[in-house]
Amino acid sequence: MRYTKLEVGFLNMADTGILESLLRLVDKVDGGIDSQVVASSLGVDHQVVVGAVKSVQALGEVIEAEQRSSKHWELTGEGQEIAEQGSHEARVFKAIPEEGLSQSQLMKLPSGKVGFSKAMSNKWIHLDKGHEGGPRVFRMVESIEDVVRKKLQQVQMGHSSQLEEKEKNELKKRKLLTEVTVKSYWITKGSNFSTIITKQETELTPEMIASGSWKEKKFKPYNFDAMGVAPDSGHLHPLMKVRTQFRQIFLEMGFTEMPTNNFIESSFWNFDSLFQPQQHPARDQHDTFFLSDPAVAHDFPQDYLERVKKVHSEGGYGSQGYKYDWKIEEAQKNILRTHTTAVSARMLYKLAQQEEFTPVKYFSIDRVFRNETLDATHLAEFHQIEGVVADYGLTLGDLMGVLHQFFTKLGITKLRFKPAYNPYTEPSMEVFSYHKGLNKWVEVGNSGVFRPEMLLPMGLPEGVSVIAWGLSLERPTMIKYGINNIRELVGHKVNLQMVYDSPVCRLDS
Amino acid sequence: MPTVSVKRDLLFQALGRTFTDEEFDELCFEFGLELDEITSEKDIISREQGDQKASEASDVVLYKIDVPANRYDLLCLEGLVRGLQVFKDKMEAPRYSRVNPLNGDPQRLIITGETASVRPHAVAAVLRNITFTPERYDSFIELQEKLHQNICRRRTLVAIGTHDLDTISGPFTYTAKAPDDIRFKPLNQNQEYSATQLMGFYKTDSHLRHYLHIIEDEPLYPVIYDSNGIVLSMPPIINGDHSKISVNTKNVFIECTATDLTKAKIVLDMIVTMFSEHCDQPFTVEEAEVVYPDGRMVTYPELAYRTETLSADYINSKVGINETAESIAQLLTRMCLKSEVTSDGAEIQVEIPPTRSDVIHACDIMEDAAMAYGFNNITRTTPRTYTVANQFPLNKLTELLRLDLATAGFTEALTFALCSQEDIADKLQKNLKDTKAVHISNPKTAEFQVARTTLLPGLLKTLAANRKMPLPLKLFEISDVVLRDESTDVGARNSRRLCAVYYNKTPGFEVIHGLLDRVMQLLEVKPGRNHGYYIQAAEDSTYFPGRCAEIFSHGKSIGRLGVLHPDVINSFELTMPCSALDIDIEPFL
Secondary structure (H helix, E strand, O other): OOHHHHHHHHHHHHOOHHHHHHHHHHHHHHOEEHHHHHHHHOOHHHHHHHHHHHHHOOOOOOOOEEEEEEEEEEOOOOHHHHHHHHHHHHHHHHHHHOOHHHHHHHHHOHHHHHHHHHHOOOOOEEEOOOOOOOEEEEOOOOOOEEEEEEEEHHHOOOOHHHHHHHHHHHHHOOEEEEEEEEEEEEEEEEEOOOOOOOEEEOOOOOOHHHHHHHHHHOOOOOOOOOOOOOOOOOOOOOOHOOOOHHHHHHHHOOEOOOOOOOOEHHHHHHHHHOOOOOOOOOHOOOOOEEEEEEOOOOOOOHHHHHHHHHHOOOOOOOOOOOOOOOOHHHEEEEEEEEOHHHHHHHHHHHHHHOOOOEEEEEEEEEEOOOOOOEEEEEEEEEEEEOOOOOEEOOOHHHHHHHHHHHHOOOOOOOOOEEEEHHHHHHHHEEEEEOOOOOOOEEEEEEEEEEEEEEEHHHOOOOOOEEEEEEEEEEHHHHHOOOOOOOHHHHOOOOHHHHHOOOOOOOOOO | OEEEEHHHHHHHHHHOOOOHHHHHHHHHHHOEEEEEEEHHHHHHHHHHHHHHHHHHOOOEEEEEEEOOOOOOHHOOHHHHHHOOOOOOOOOOOOOOOOOEEEEEEEEEEEHHHHHOOOOOOEEEEOOOEOOOOOHHHHHHHHHHHHHHHOOOOOOOOEEEEEEEEEHHOOOOEEEEOOHHOEOEEEOOOOOOOEEHHHHHHHHHHOOOOOOHHHOOOOEEEEEOOOOOOEEEOOOEEEEEEEEOOOOOEEEEEEEEEEOHHHHHHHHHHHHHHHHHHHHHOOEEEEEEEEOOOOOOOOOOOOOEEEEEEHHEEEEHHOOOOOOHHHHHHHHOOOOOEEEEOOOOOEEEEEEOOOOOOOOOHHHEEEEEEHHHOOOHOOOOOOHHHHHHOOHHHHHHHHHHHHHHHOOOOOEEEOOOOOOHHHHHHHHHHHOHHOOOOEEOOOOOOHHHHHEEOHHHHHHHHHHHHHOOOOOOOEEEEEEEEEEEEEOOOOOEEEEEEEEEEEEOOOOOHHHHHHHHHHHHHHHOOOOOOOOOOOEOOOOOEEEEEEEEEEEEEOOOOEEEEEEEEEEEHHOOOOOOOOEEEEOOHHHOO
């Protein structure tokens, strides 16, 4: 079990003998004892005592241990050598006999180099460069006092406090002394103090429950800092979780879902019926996927098609039209739909064919396709969210009101609207919301009132207005889940760990 | 959306005041523009070519302003300033007028019958006694470029040529000739070329090569001559060098040749309304006559003003405000739509100037009233539309099943609806012809050749991208595939599929089989031959021989399950055994 594994490990490391010796020592002293003192009085390494302290701590409130750290000076390896054999300079001095020693011979001594220069600067020795037979070194004084050795011996005996800070630092610079920090514990009795260690159970067993033996047993405490075991489960994709929430919002607002399960659309329903002229850049090969097979659509409602052709090429319904040569061949071209508004057009046309007009609220969330250049935020396919309301007498104020309600459900309450252009809506508005993190207004969607040139040829009554808005599903999802590259979210390159780890989706929080 | 780049200080000078960036951004927002970027030539060059190249460049502050795609009247500094000044009540919209030449007859452009096959329309006008400055000249060139890129659809619909009228003499002839019969010195070149040579010459020109295709394969190329046989231009490719304009040009002859006459008239109106501001008689344009092959003569530019009459009630009821006719007339006047209330006070007469070709219906006027009123001043209301919500049954079923598949321990994938032909055919060991796939004619890469006919390749690619994850991997997706179907108007339909894969060191057929049993349980279909579901051994090249079964429900085949063929596993760059389930869920609606 993860929660107790750690403690079992410590118990195995330190045998119970040490633990009990430790506890007896703690029992004897008043007010506590340092773990270093324990180590020296038990004659074991300090680390063993530290292990024992941790093991006892794991048993509950037997002892209390407060970590402390203390600093003290220690001799380095070289320092120890000097304490025993004398400093390099002293050893050099001793090596020089009455008649002197040639410099080259002196340098061969183990302490030669360092000792020579130190002894020179101490003015213990001098060098006769012009001596026949090469430079020769002679004693300058009768006797010397090896202060360095003496100081090191003092430290060795634990009297480092007798040296001045300056002296210690000098020896530290010569790499003879070092200052070490020792972490130890101040051990005191705990609320459950006892000098006897009882064996602890790791887990409750069916036998203990049956026999009632659990009442007498002590149980090892759990380590609540450990992570639990992940449950075996499947996971929903984050984008689809967000889709579910948007569906829910539309349903709460009384919107009916449109059948958008037709990725292939004719240019007629995708563009012409929306009063989007045939030379419009969106209808270019660079923006739209056209089909080679099946390349063209058939079976258009013929009289409606004639009305669409007329309003484009000549105008009508109070419109000047675009005054160009409208071609059926363009309208017939099959494409991958560039927006779900193509489905809205089909639905509104269907609505117009009803015996009597009834108000509707429609929504859809489904895939659309653009033959665009791909980057970190654009793919060739994405999900469009769309809402449509058709009724008599709807106003631009109504559109703003509906958008306000919709975005409030997403947790966005501060909205403003910018005039924009869209071939099939007039007025057209870009929807901006205030982003607190970025400290600026960011575009969150597009909206507008469908043009009469789109609605009247369908046969909708004159006084009926249709308001609509749209946004992408990917963008709010990327913001919600903090994803910067769309490929990590959509498509086969998704990181499944991200899917496993993604939280529930509450758009309004 | 076109972006216009203007020098900030020139803009402020023309607007008669300075703004902070925030103030100007705010003004743009209100007017339906977007201050997209604040930059300088230096910034732009240093970003595109590095700091070194930029050291010489100007650091004059530039505003890059996004203009709505239908507002050609805002594509240059002159138009932007005029629009904003009228909007802020700083000036009245000018009245543009077409005038006769001071002396002599109007310039004349004669169209010959040969143009009919390639580019049949042409319009023309003269800007008389214009004063350019370096800034105005740049703006004039820039406006033509913006128009070419937008309304002219990269010169396919309309091409503009502007000429120094004092270097040429009318009448001008717009004709079409065989490429070898056209010879002239093109703009900024030192020697004459034949049109055929020119087309070769410009193949490598980074700017002009994009327009060559418009006439390249035509037997006759369009060309305009003056009365002395000097070539003005070979539209839509290049002008002649002889008549090129400069900052010192005083009289400009403008011709627009087109395949769409409506757009040509708009383009001509835009150029002359914008730049007649700099003529000695501001906002006047000298007319030119265009003679058609049938002898018909038309005078251009049209500069037509149109009047629409509408009621205050129409505006109020569409926008959701309650303004008097007078106040609405004032709002519209601020949008360059000069408006007056009729004498009986009931209606508003709105005059649409030649600069506002975007206004084609009363609803466009209504939008302008709303903009001038301020979108954000309109009271937000709740429509009383009463409706009952319904889910689309197929999506409702999908939502319910997704949740239960995740509950069953499978993780949802979301894969692309478009893929390569290889993905749905070769890699699954299927023949492309048998897939009933729809094919895309203009994919930029192989990833978008077809719409998927099965969800399986997407799931296998998801496995391949996640091979480092702990095994087993259990994935599912419920989504649409696309199949050819002659019975629909477009010849294709979507089909909603449920696909799941189990990827582990052992094939786990029993796991995927168990998932099928669970799905059927959820769909309330019991095991059984007649009114239930059963599986039956099947041959399928995607699956390992003897390890594939067809699934029948109520006697109809709904899909397959089995252990994938090792070659399929390899082709998707996988290394472990894998079993799969692939069914159509539409029969369960």
